[in-house]
Structure formats: structure tokens, C-alpha cells
Amino acid sequence: MTLRVLIPSTALLWGLQFAFLNPALALVLTTLYDASTTELGWALALYNASALIATTLIPAHADRTGRYLRPMLVSAVLTILLSALLALAASLPLAIAALVVLGGPAGVGSTMLFAHLRHSGADSTQIINTRALFSVAWVAGPPIATFLIGAFGERAALLAIALTAVGSFVATALLQSHGARAAPENTSDEEPDPGPLPGRAGVAIIVIGFVLLQAANASAMSFMTVYVTQSLGLDVVWAGIALGVAAGLEVPALFVLGRLSRRFSAQGLIITGCTLGVGYYVLLAMVETPVGLIGIQVLNAWCFATIAGTGLTLFQQIIVRPGLSTSLYMNARRVGAILSGGVIALGSMTAFGQAGIYLVCAALTAGGIVAIVMAHHRSPRTVVG
Incomplete structure (x- = not known):
């Protein structure tokens, strides 16, 4: 084979x-x-x-x-x-x-x-x-x-x-x-220059940024069913449809991002995708109809695809050890999931009620973008071992 x-x-x-x-x-x-x-x-x-x-x-x-x-x-x-x-x-x-x-x-x-x-x-x-x-x-x-x-x-x-x-x-x-070093057949041209690579402090900032991004995603997804039924007053089936549409759109989004990664840097793709994510969370706090709920899942799918796919490659670019880079990325997701309970509790106590949870998610995603920009700004051209 x-x-x-x-x-x-x-x-x-x-x-x-x-x-x-x-x-x-x-x-x-x-x-x-x-x-x-x-x-x-x-x-x-x-x-x-x-x-x-x-x-x-x-x-x-x-x-x-x-x-x-x-x-x-x-x-x-x-x-x-x-x-x-x-x-x-x-x-x-x-x-x-x-x-x-x-x-x-x-x-x-x-x-x-x-x-x-x-x-x-x-x-x-x-x-x-x-x-x-x-x-x-x-x-x-x-x-x-x-x-x-x-x-x-x-x-x-x-x-x-x-x-x-x-x-x-x-x-x-x-x-x-096939051998531990057997590489799959290369299907792309030379990857784009990743630009200045962060040192240890920059990597720590990026990890924190991804914890924020993952906390927002985990909170939004886990609370969707409750939000759709209690705040929007819709049947629970619409929550399932929304999550299913987002998951289905995530697959082609990842394949498109794989092609775009040949032309654009990982951090650029992530910043763009997460900016769309901020828009998604704000719109989710404002949406009132099933059509609107399903329509904005395009933004949700693209945002999560950049975090899940391009985010992984970013970690592998800035950290030379494959195991360490991948484990840091995976653990950022786990820590974000742990923090999601606090995000839901904090957001629900705002003046916006349950919609406030998604506004907090928007703020966390914006914070993740800021962290990624900060880590790459004035970064030395080194990688972490």
C-alpha cells in the first residue's frame, strides 16, 4: 500500500x-x-x-x-x-x-x-x-x-x-x-516564507492566544443547544442542523486552506480566519431566525478550520521538535475546553444575558488575534527547540 x-x-x-x-x-x-x-x-x-x-x-x-x-x-x-x-x-x-x-x-x-x-x-x-x-x-x-x-x-x-x-x-x-522517515510524496511548491519566527516568549504568547481561541470555540459549541432553545426560542433540531452544517463546511474549508498555505503565511491565514470568527460570534449574539443561524455557519466553519488546520502547521513551523509542537497545540485546545465553563458563566452574567456568552467569545477571539500579531511583531528569526 x-x-x-x-x-x-x-x-x-x-x-x-x-x-x-x-x-x-x-x-x-x-x-x-x-x-x-x-x-x-x-x-x-x-x-x-x-x-x-x-x-x-x-x-x-x-x-x-x-x-x-x-x-x-x-x-x-x-x-x-x-x-x-x-x-x-x-x-x-x-x-x-x-x-x-x-x-x-x-x-x-x-x-x-x-x-x-x-x-x-x-x-x-x-x-x-x-x-x-x-x-x-x-x-x-x-x-x-x-x-x-x-x-x-x-x-x-x-x-x-x-x-x-x-x-x-x-x-x-x-x-x-515504510520507514520512520518515509515522507509522503510532495504535492506542493516551496512553502511561503513564514517571516520572523518568535523566540520562547513569542511561542508562549501564541500558546496563550490559542487557548483563548479554543476557549471561545468550545464555549460557543457546547452552549449552542441551550442558546437556540432558550434565547432564540427555536426547536432544538436547529442547533443540531447548525452544528452539522458547520462541521460539514469545515472539511472543504480545510482543503481550501491547504491550497492557500502554498501562497500565504500561516499567521496571515489565521488572523484573517479569526477575524471572520469575531464577526460570527457578534452575529450569533444578534441572530433571530433559523435562516440567519444557518447562514452564519460559513464564518464559523472557516474560522475553526484555520484554528484547527493552519493553527497546527503554525505550531510546527515555530517549534522545531515535532512532538513538542503538536502536543502544545493539542494541549492548548484541552485547556481552552476546560476554561469554557468559566466563559459561559461569565458571559451569562452580563447585561446581554445568554447572548453575552458569544460577545465574550468574540472578545476572546480578538484577544487571540492580538496575541498572534504581538508574537510575530519584532520577533527574532529563530525557532524554539
């Missing part, structure tokens, strides 16, 4: 693996183990904390050894074991222990794939195109997982996760057989 086919296949399988897991996890804990809302919250918090630690330590070790595919193989095996334990565990504490011990390290697989691609010589276009396949998986994965749960129960979804992890293991093993 050629790399042209193998890399997209590997990306799609890893994407599906976690697109199945995330919507099923809460239902598994509440249905199979009678977890209360409080217990579910603690379980997910511990799971995310474990993933945060794993996504910090494992890529750092991979950078020292120069081997990024071996951790992916281990992650696939841990996912299989996690699925089995969640299906067979005798109590909630045992299920939570499995999530912490196995689930956190299992989640590092996708991080390692992007680190491997950068290490093997993939350019920004190839990285973004691969990221688009993860979005494809997230469009298809949750509906499939919920269908399996509705038709056959929670254990059917766990079986699907395990089988997908087996596929991920096989695809990763085949990728490893």
Missing part, C-alpha cells in the same frame, strides 16, 4: 476511533455504571487530566528517540483494552480507573500521527489535508455511534471502538514498515 493511500487511511481510522468514543463515553458511564451527574463530571475531569499529562510526556519522549509511530501502536492497544474494560468492569471506580490509566495515554495517537508527518517531511498542505480527514471522521462518527447505541446498546459502540482501534493498529504498523 502506497503512502498516498496509507496516510489518509490511517488518519481516518484514528479520527473515527475517537469520534466513536466521545459521544459514547458519557452514556456508557451513566447507563452501564449508574454514574450520577457529579460522578460523571469527576470521571471526565480525571480522564481529561490524564490525557493532558500523556499528551505532554509521551511526545517529549518521542522527540528524544525520534520515533513517533511506536507510541501510536501502544495507543491503539490501550484503546482496545479500554473498550474491553469499560464493557466488562464490575463497578464505576474500576471503569474510571481504566479511563485514567488507559484512556489518557490512548488519546495520544492522533497527536503522534501529525508529529510523525512533520518529522518525515510533510509540508503544511499535507498536514492540513490530513487534518481534514479527522473532520470527515467527526462528521460521520457521532451519528454512527449514537445509532449503534440506540439499536444495540452501549456495548455495541465499545465494540466499534475496539474494532476501529484494531484497524488503526494495522494501518500504523503498515506505515511503520
Whole structure:
């Protein structure tokens, strides 16, 4: 199997693996183990904390050894074991222990794939195109997982996760057989000059900026259902349609951004995309009709595509170590998700009510833009190791 086919296949399988897991996890804990809302919250918090630690330590070790595919193989095996334990565990504490011990390290697989691609010589276009396949998986994965749960129960979804992890293991093993430094065929011209690259202080500012961007995105997405039903007075189906349209548009947006990355710098694309994001959040606070809600998802999709795809390549440009760069990007997203609860609480206390949440998201996105501009302004031409 050629790399042209193998890399997209590997990306799609890893994407599906976690697109199945995330919507099923809460239902598994509440249905199979009678977890209360409080217990579910603690379980997910511990799971995310474990993933945060794993996504910090494992890529750092991979950078020292120069081997990024071996951790992916281990992650696939841990996912299989996690699925089995969640299906067979005798109590909630045992299920939570499995999530912490196995689930956190299992989640590092996708991080390692992007680190491997950068290490093997993939350019920004190839990285973004691969990221688009993860979005494809997230469009298809949750509906499939919920269908399996509705038709056959929670254990059917766990079986699907395990089988997908087996596929991920096989695809990763085949990728490893091509050699750790086997690069995919180059499909683009020389990448544009990224301009002055930030030093350590600049990288820290960019990380903070991306935490703000991710906090805004996580807050907007997680509160959408409540906002549509309570503030806009629309049926909940419109929230699902809006999120589905945004997810669907994200895929072609990523492919277009992959082509644009041949001509424009990553920071320029991100600043432009996030400016559209500021407009999206302001319009979302003002929208009143289903047509308006769906129409502005074009802005939402483009903004998130620049953060998810071009943002990843920006981190890989300014930090020379593939594992460190990718883990910092992924962890910025995790920290942003953690902060989203505070964003929702703060925004709802403003004079604008629930619409204030999206105005706070607009302010956070603007803050992220300022951070990226500041980090590149007067930056020395160095990269962080």
C-alpha cells in the first residue's frame, strides 16, 4: 500500500476511533455504571487530566528517540483494552480507573500521527489535508455511534471502538514498515516564507492566544443547544442542523486552506480566519431566525478550520521538535475546553444575558488575534527547540 493511500487511511481510522468514543463515553458511564451527574463530571475531569499529562510526556519522549509511530501502536492497544474494560468492569471506580490509566495515554495517537508527518517531511498542505480527514471522521462518527447505541446498546459502540482501534493498529504498523522517515510524496511548491519566527516568549504568547481561541470555540459549541432553545426560542433540531452544517463546511474549508498555505503565511491565514470568527460570534449574539443561524455557519466553519488546520502547521513551523509542537497545540485546545465553563458563566452574567456568552467569545477571539500579531511583531528569526 502506497503512502498516498496509507496516510489518509490511517488518519481516518484514528479520527473515527475517537469520534466513536466521545459521544459514547458519557452514556456508557451513566447507563452501564449508574454514574450520577457529579460522578460523571469527576470521571471526565480525571480522564481529561490524564490525557493532558500523556499528551505532554509521551511526545517529549518521542522527540528524544525520534520515533513517533511506536507510541501510536501502544495507543491503539490501550484503546482496545479500554473498550474491553469499560464493557466488562464490575463497578464505576474500576471503569474510571481504566479511563485514567488507559484512556489518557490512548488519546495520544492522533497527536503522534501529525508529529510523525512533520518529522518525515510533510509540508503544511499535507498536514492540513490530513487534518481534514479527522473532520470527515467527526462528521460521520457521532451519528454512527449514537445509532449503534440506540439499536444495540452501549456495548455495541465499545465494540466499534475496539474494532476501529484494531484497524488503526494495522494501518500504523503498515506505515511503520515504510520507514520512520518515509515522507509522503510532495504535492506542493516551496512553502511561503513564514517571516520572523518568535523566540520562547513569542511561542508562549501564541500558546496563550490559542487557548483563548479554543476557549471561545468550545464555549460557543457546547452552549449552542441551550442558546437556540432558550434565547432564540427555536426547536432544538436547529442547533443540531447548525452544528452539522458547520462541521460539514469545515472539511472543504480545510482543503481550501491547504491550497492557500502554498501562497500565504500561516499567521496571515489565521488572523484573517479569526477575524471572520469575531464577526460570527457578534452575529450569533444578534441572530433571530433559523435562516440567519444557518447562514452564519460559513464564518464559523472557516474560522475553526484555520484554528484547527493552519493553527497546527503554525505550531510546527515555530517549534522545531515535532512532538513538542503538536502536543502544545493539542494541549492548548484541552485547556481552552476546560476554561469554557468559566466563559459561559461569565458571559451569562452580563447585561446581554445568554447572548453575552458569544460577545465574550468574540472578545476572546480578538484577544487571540492580538496575541498572534504581538508574537510575530519584532520577533527574532529563530525557532524554539
